[in-house]
Amino acid sequence: MWPSHYALEDRREGQLARRESVQSGPGSQALIVDLIRSAGTISRTELTEATGLTQPSISNIVRRLIEDGLVRETGRAAPRGGKPRTLLEINASAKYGVGIQLGFESITLVATDVRGGVVGRQLVDGAGSATPEQVTDRLVTLYRGFVAGVGLAAPSIAGVAVVAPGPIAQLGGVLLGPPTLVRWDDFPLQQALQESLDVPVVVDNDAAAAAVGEFWSRQVSRTESFACVYMGTGIGAGMVLGGALYRGSSSNAGELGHISIEVDGVPCHCGNRGCLERYAAPAAVMAAAEASRDRLDGLGLGFAPETLSRDFDQLARAAVSGHEAALDLIRFSADRVAAASVTLANLLDLDRLVLAGPGMAVAGSLYARAIRERLEQRFFARRAHPIVVELSANPRDAAAIGAASLVLQGTIAPGHGPALTR
């Protein structure tokens, strides 16, 4: 289906108009914070112009933000005809968010300030085969040690977000293959942590958190159609559409790993056939590697569930340095991720795609290249507009950093998730 060029122009104007119409609730506070943050410094007059809100509304919101310590006044702008205007800026150290990426093999804690800067990071052993109760106790201890070590004062901590691929408290009962957190079925992690911690606790999906983090830290425009492809144990996508994290009906949106790339392909535990994960996720790549292990001698691969991430990183490292057999395996995976990325781009008419997750940490550039090449040839709207493919600056910690961003955004506009509110 081809759109009309002319209708499109109308719409573009409509989009701009829409962008400036602001919610009357906490959403406008979030937008104000977002505008100040992306501008660096900005005056109240400029905020009025940028939002279409009335001057009294802007004054009220700004006063509240200054009282809360999130925004501060900083000098005056050179007069532009009229009288000089006081400039506003974000008070980066007003609040901190803590993000915890919970995995089988590792747990990462990060703290970020309001500008998204990482002020602390800690990497420890994963949940492994410990019980959920044991892991919860460990997380509480870890959290306390971490915030003390980074030196965050309790009142400045906005909250903590724990992110995981699941199947923590999964909705169904279908289990992802090991190594993963199979014992966490229906365990109320949020509740258990909240009982021990006196800051707000949220639990979220890693791909969604990474998308929010990348959207936030890259200062992506709210009008962009944005997605983050996240490869950890599985493959997921987070989507920020019209400035809002898109979650779908039950927060199950973005299941990129479970879209079929082969209509009659291999069966998947999810019920579908030909799922991307079955061809491209680390477990699939290592299964293929094991089948041709004679070509991979000397790479020190363990071929065991508990060494999956390490093995995949090792294979990726060999691929990046030109090892032919390793390159074949990674390229096969990258081509499949690229095929699914074209599907995602064609359905959502994306402007930007960012790659993140531990699976992208070593050979992310190979994946980015494969996706770029395929989009150049196959993206439906390629003649209408470019699509930018970028690699996360920190693929391994992207979900933890995104989690911390989620918490901060929740604080800035309570109950909404500011820049990301519909």
Next chain:
Amino acid sequence: MWPSHYALEDRREGQLARRESVQSGPGSQALIVDLIRSAGTISRTELTEATGLTQPSISNIVRRLIEDGLVRETGRAAPRGGKPRTLLEINASAKYGVGIQLGFESITLVATDVRGGVVGRQLVDGAGSATPEQVTDRLVTLYRGFVAGVGLAAPSIAGVAVVAPGPIAQLGGVLLGPPTLVRWDDFPLQQALQESLDVPVVVDNDAAAAAVGEFWSRQVSRTESFACVYMGTGIGAGMVLGGALYRGSSSNAGELGHISIEVDGVPCHCGNRGCLERYAAPAAVMAAAEASRDRLDGLGLGFAPETLSRDFDQLARAAVSGHEAALDLIRFSADRVAAASVTLANLLDLDRLVLAGPGMAVAGSLYARAIRERLEQRFFARRAHPIVVELSANPRDAAAIGAASLVLQGTIAPGHGPALTR
């Protein structure tokens, strides 16, 4: 990736809260109209409760709507403790929208009232191989004759929307195979029509228009994740997410026909491989039918580009009445559309999928059944929530009716597209 059940609960509350936070601009007018329309009759007090807007805001908006004739007062509600409240209802005949579905083989004109009721319909020969200028002249004549015939007074006509699959004014230059409007490359249809008509003219994509029409006429909740799969010559999807038509970066979102269902499948004119359209669209089905034409004797199939729609309908009719060879062909197509629908549902975590378009007019129930069955077995979030699959009440005219809805919505909240504004 599995989401957290617990995070989900928080989010669900957030969603409800969000639903009630209303834009301060024309968006609130649109929401008010939407609430009145879906309630049948409603009081100002109930509108205040439902939106969270202040009483003075509600009074202002309602006064404006009454002045514009879109809403009227109608009797009083039985007192509920307090004093009786005046009820409001939509004045269905205040405005009419005209939708024109422009096709190679046929042109359909419809007029709808504010409630979405069809008040007039006309079917005439399509654009065929006439020049765009000739077709534009014909459309102007057709439009004038149609509104005169239906008896619509000029001031009550909100505007006219022309919808087509393209490649009218396509952005690229890639052509869809015949039979289609190949000569319309870069023709400024909106502008050409606007010069001759004194009502607002818009041009839009058929699948997007159909989605808007189905969303509107079914009174789907704004919190639902909603898509319309539209099969005409090609296959497209319109998506209404968070109450807003999702268009993507360049209005090219929803290219369901050009998602790959076979990673190494047959090449498509769009540049991609294994595109759904190459297996499931009417032209693909008829190509397969021609290859086994000995099994289809007696169905009177023409196997020519200019008889494609008629042939496909004929084959679909035979399939519906149990003709084995015809059934095999339609089932193959339906299974492929179902596979792509699972992809769409998994990426967007859909609540509802509606099938529309001329391609669904005869055998739509076979497509709906195939999609339902596949979703039951393969939809990722199937244990979290149901997904409803419905057939348009009027698949053939769905885009024209949707176009008329688009116009009306544009009138109710100028420059925004009310129920569909982000």
